[in-house]
Amino acid sequence: MNWRSIGDVAAEVGVSPQTLRAWEKQDLLVPDRTPGGQRRYGPEHVSRARRIADLRQRHGWNPAAIRTSLSGPDDVPVPDEPADGGRLRRARLASGLSLKELAAMTDTSVSHLSSIERSVERASTQLIARITDALGVPMSSLASFTRTDASVVRADERATVVLEGGVQWEELLLPGHDLEPALLSIPPHGSSGGPYSRPGETFAFLMSGTLRFRVGGGLGDHAQVAEPIDVAEGDSVSFPSRTLISWENVGRKTARAIWIEVLSPKAWSDPMTRRIVRAASGFTPQEPAAGAEPERGADLR
Structure with missing residues (x-):
């Protein structure tokens, strides 16, 4: 199998090695280990890392929501509108x-x-x-x-x-x-x-x-x-x-x-x-009623 290092995967996915370590602590992406304790990432790890990065960047999901999505089918909506x-x-x-x-x-x-x-x-x-x-x-x-x-x-x-x-x-x-x-x-x-x-x-x-x-x-x-x-x-x-x-x-x-x-x-x-x-x-709210005085302060939502 073509194993990759943490640095290789980070560069391929577009995140930092520190981010991959954080995902491991959050039980989102757990790589294999060599007998000496080095992380080893296979193709399935890289694919999962890409999905995690996409869910974080496009949808803003937290680790719990990402785990739910990756664990199998669910009714979690996947919005396709990018954050603006x-x-x-x-x-x-x-x-x-x-x-x-x-x-x-x-x-x-x-x-x-x-x-x-x-x-x-x-x-x-x-x-x-x-x-x-x-x-x-x-x-x-x-x-x-x-x-x-x-x-x-x-x-x-x-x-x-x-x-x-x-x-x-x-x-x-x-x-x-x-x-x-x-x-x-x-x-x-x-x-x-x-x-x-x-x-x-x-x-x-x-x-x-x-x-x-x-x-x-x-x-x-x-x-x-x-x-x-x-x-x-x-x-x-x-x-x-x-x-x-x-x-x-x-x-x-x-x-x-x-x-x-x-x-x-x-x-x-x-x-x-x-x-x-x-x-x-780009939207202008309708004009206030005649005689209404402008108000600005902490009571505005």
Whole structure:
């Protein structure tokens, strides 16, 4: 057999040897070993490495989701839409923020934020919430809208964003409304990426699957003190504004939920908000009602 070294495989797949070692620790790619302990990679290892790299780079899946996908058939959706970090970059530039400034405001690294903007990595829902809060815009403003009719959005016209772990948000309305309804699809092991809160009330109805929510607690000790709530098909749940929550699909099939968040009545009226949305997606929200005063601040989603 034509064995390859770790350096050969790393060069062939386009990753670093350190990445291959990390995949081995995560039980994603375990090579054979010589009697002396050297790693030996065969053709099947190289093929698997390519699949892992593709799932990470194109879909942003975490190790657990990748293991599920590689272990056999499942109903995990494989989105074929590439990540579009360009919308985030355009929104950031329109706001006048540098990468360093936005990274500091969102408690993430410059390198991670840069990788997201270059569509090398996908952001988690938690990070998107932090980013849009920092920019002062609703979360749906980073989606790509092609419709102009604010009243009707057909099933095949939804603006769709695929985030870390294959979590998919499909927007059910165009920007400009006081509600942001979405269809949320979460593959097994998919999650919010950590705890976050929203300025307005949040409601979710589980159409299928199971989600485990954790509610309350601080960012540092979230896993120890947050109370778990399991929500199954047919159940609904709501959270008051500013409630710290996280969620994860702990089931064996994709969870799908109708997800609705309440915005400030003036969330779309601020000129800077409208400028950022237009720069990110090319869509301009409908003009605010006559007499409405612009509002900008922490209560924007």
